[in-house]
Amino acid sequence: MHLKAGGLWREEDGAVAEDESSPVAELSKSLGRQKLYREVTLALRSGLRDACADLSFLRLRALRNLLKFLRSVSESDPAIRLFQQSQSSTDLQVVPVLYEHTLAKPKEVHVPDLDHIYSVEPLQITSPATDGEVALALRVLEGCCILHKESRNLAHKHGGVKVLLNILSTRGVLEQGACLDAIVSLMLESPANQMDFEAGHGIHKVAELIKDTQVNENIRLKCGEFLLLLVGHVLPSASRHSAAMFDGHNGRDKHPLASAEEDLRHLLGEKCASLIWAASQFGSTLDLEQRQTALQIHASRVLNSLELYSEWD
Structure with a gap:
């Protein structure tokens, strides 16, 4: 269902549009x-x-x-x-x-014994x-x-x-x-x-997908986009909330995903992780369409860096 902008109450009527503070305008x-x-x-x-x-x-x-x-x-x-x-x-x-x-x-459907099939209520089947x-x-x-x-x-x-x-x-x-x-x-x-x-272990699972050459190429590119957004947008938001996450053992602030950079370097290699960190700050002055294009380009570069430099286990 699409919402109709304004509908019957559009400000096309001159009497309403002229004075927005009038009782008629407020009622409208x-x-x-x-x-x-x-x-x-x-x-x-x-x-x-x-x-x-x-x-x-x-x-x-x-x-x-x-x-x-x-x-x-x-x-x-x-x-x-x-x-x-x-x-x-x-x-x-x-x-x-x-x-x-x-x-x-999906919930398992319980099928009653045949001996009692006629004494039970009809099964309500939920399609998966x-x-x-x-x-x-x-x-x-x-x-x-x-x-x-x-x-x-x-x-x-x-x-x-x-x-x-x-x-x-x-x-x-x-x-x-x-x-x-x-x-x-x-x-x-x-x-x-x-x-x-x-x-x-979300970073590990995404890294496994992007490193696996048997995985669909579009999904591997999508993983590259995900890692760029993780580093460029999610991690800064985690840092902003770090004051609420106090580590009493060592007396310093600790935020979720604090080890993300180290994990990426370990899982994807130094060069690929450095590229992700450098490219993740893209788009601050771009419009939405340009940011999406830039994201796809950088994700492709991340994937290429893996294919060129990573040492597979």
Whole structure:
């Protein structure tokens, strides 16, 4: 569902546009906000209802609609604020539904003994999540965490990065690419998710993928992008929160991922790690499209440096 900008309450009417402080203008703005809030809540309720369905095709359809909704929300500051407000209401929260219905491990279906087959209630079959469904859920998760910081905390309560690292290690190419993007969005300004990534040996798992020449080339490039974003964006956010992470044993501040640089040098070699550190500061003066292009170029260079200089075990 796309949100309609302004709708019936566009400021095309000269009487309203002339004096924004007039009672009529204030009423118009209030009605516009109410209409926008109804559209936001309607889109969320309808999407979340089907996202909880037992059948995968219904969940898939719901996730497509939720992703489309989040993209439309991102184009409007008022819509972003309303979405953020909506996530304080338990029945409108998106992230828990994603983890409980699509990203959760498939449940085993218990089949009763044949002797008692006629004395039990009919089985309620829940179809497992398809590759496309998991990938879409990861994109929706990424969007929620970018638009709403508290969604990262909600994700942490439901396994957060731990679940995503399992997906990264066990699912296919489609899910792996979306998973790497989602992990970055979860870790930004979130020490809890950063610690989960560290505890789950996340850097090691990404390094294994990028070093494995049998892995899909696009996924290896995506791993290069991930490492650049990790160093350039996630680690600075971890440092900013270091005051809250006090190491009482040695009397100094310690933040999540503090050993990331050393880990990368050990796993990928000195030259590749140095390239990642040097290239991770790109894009401060570039627009979004230019930053994405620069990210892809630098990721390709990281991959080339591995192929040229790394010593394989």
